[in-house]
Every structure is written in C-alpha cells, then in structure tokens.
Amino acid sequence: MNTLLPTDRMPPLALDAMDDAQREAAQALIAGPRKAVKGPFIPLLRSPALMDRVQRVGEYLRFDSSLPTRVSEFTMLLVARHWTQQFEWCVHVPLALKAGTAADTIDALREGRRPTTMDADETLVHDFVGELLQHHGVSDATYASAVARFGERGVIDLTGLVGYFAMVSMVLNVAHTPPEEAPGVALLPAFPR
Structure with missing residues (x-):
C-alpha cells in the first residue's frame, strides 16, 4: 500500500x-x-x-436496493472518485469488475476522465451522478431518462446511494481511514487543484 x-x-x-x-x-x-x-x-x-x-x-x-449490482457498484466508484476516497475505491473496484464494468472504464474514472467504454446504464448513471454531485440536482432530461430506465424507486435508490456514499466518504476522509489491501487496484490520484 x-x-x-x-x-x-x-x-x-x-x-x-x-x-x-x-x-x-x-x-x-x-x-x-x-x-x-x-x-x-x-x-x-x-x-x-x-x-x-x-x-x-x-x-x-x-x-437490497432496486438497482442492478452493476449500477450500484459503478455508482460507488463515481462517488469514491469524486471524494478521492481510497478505502471505498479499493473495496468497490473488484466488485465492479466482477459485476461487469470494464477495466478500461474503471481506469478512465480513476484518472478523472469520462470513460468511452461505458454501456448505456453506466452512461446514464455517470450523467446522473455527475450532475447531482456538481449541480446538486439533475436536469429534466437526465431525470426522465433515469425514471424511464430505473423507475421512480430506482431514482430514489440511486440518489440515496450517492448521498450515503458521499457521507461515508466524508467520514473516511476526515478519519484518514486507510484502504484495505486490494491486489491489482491502483490508488486514486489526487485531482489537480
């Protein structure tokens, strides 16, 4: 480590x-x-x-949420990247890979780039989570797409997942909780300031 x-x-x-x-x-x-x-x-x-x-x-x-595991794990990576949260990143990269997220997609997220290898659900979730974290809400178009794909329950579960992992990331960052050993998982670089 x-x-x-x-x-x-x-x-x-x-x-x-x-x-x-x-x-x-x-x-x-x-x-x-x-x-x-x-x-x-x-x-x-x-x-x-x-x-x-x-x-x-x-x-x-x-x-137990209504979201597919692949969507949940991808969401957790987006939030971990946003907060540069090493513990959550190291835990959820292997889980996201197992759920089907491409390694190239994860590498792009790690580097702070928009992945070009996302499937349709990942693209929708990337847009939803990005808007929510950056603008503290989502556009009508993104909301409509999310409801069409995941239903209202899914939109609430997705929003709750982002909020939960943002709070957890803040706790971990304040406490400086170290990541667990995760063979093959590269730590997140800091975003340029």
Whole structure:
C-alpha cells in the first residue's frame, strides 16, 4: 500500500476500550451481512447510535436496493472518485469488475476522465451522478431518462446511494481511514487543484 497515505486518526477500538453502546453496535454490525467492523464503521463507532442507523441505510442500499449490482457498484466508484476516497475505491473496484464494468472504464474514472467504454446504464448513471454531485440536482432530461430506465424507486435508490456514499466518504476522509489491501487496484490520484 502507498506509504504516503495520511496517518489513521481513528483506528479500530479495542473491545475493552468500548463502552456498552459501542459494543452493542459493533456486535449488531458483525451479526449482519458485513460480518466485521471495518472501513467507515471504525470511525462511526465513536457515535454508536449514528453508526447503527447509517449501517442500516447502507445495508439496504448495498444489498437490497432496486438497482442492478452493476449500477450500484459503478455508482460507488463515481462517488469514491469524486471524494478521492481510497478505502471505498479499493473495496468497490473488484466488485465492479466482477459485476461487469470494464477495466478500461474503471481506469478512465480513476484518472478523472469520462470513460468511452461505458454501456448505456453506466452512461446514464455517470450523467446522473455527475450532475447531482456538481449541480446538486439533475436536469429534466437526465431525470426522465433515469425514471424511464430505473423507475421512480430506482431514482430514489440511486440518489440515496450517492448521498450515503458521499457521507461515508466524508467520514473516511476526515478519519484518514486507510484502504484495505486490494491486489491489482491502483490508488486514486489526487485531482489537480
């Protein structure tokens, strides 16, 4: 891993350093589909009630939303790139590849370029997410295309996914949570300032 990553501000808490609420929240997370306290849940454990609520929203968006897995994973890459969020990038690149996103598409995203290898769903999602993150809303044309493809529920799930991963990215960036080892996954370069 890159040794130039900043020092982790909120490392994992030892079990004996947790209060009762933290232990209860950690056990609930471990009992769910994530099976561990890792990534954003390490810093979020400092506020166990918030972590519990956030993880339930994330559990729905990651595992039960109306969106196809390929769309969800691609969306997570777009948000991770926007926030230069290394942990989420390293987790979701392999998942996006497995779901069918082309390696050339991921390479372009990593470099901050608009991919030329996107399929129709990825193109629509790229436009939707880009408009939402840049303009804090989407155009009528993009909205109509998204509703035609994913339905109103899908549009809300997509919007929720962007919001959830933006919040998680901010938590991870503030805490300087390091990425997990991800063989073959290149870290995100910083955007030029």
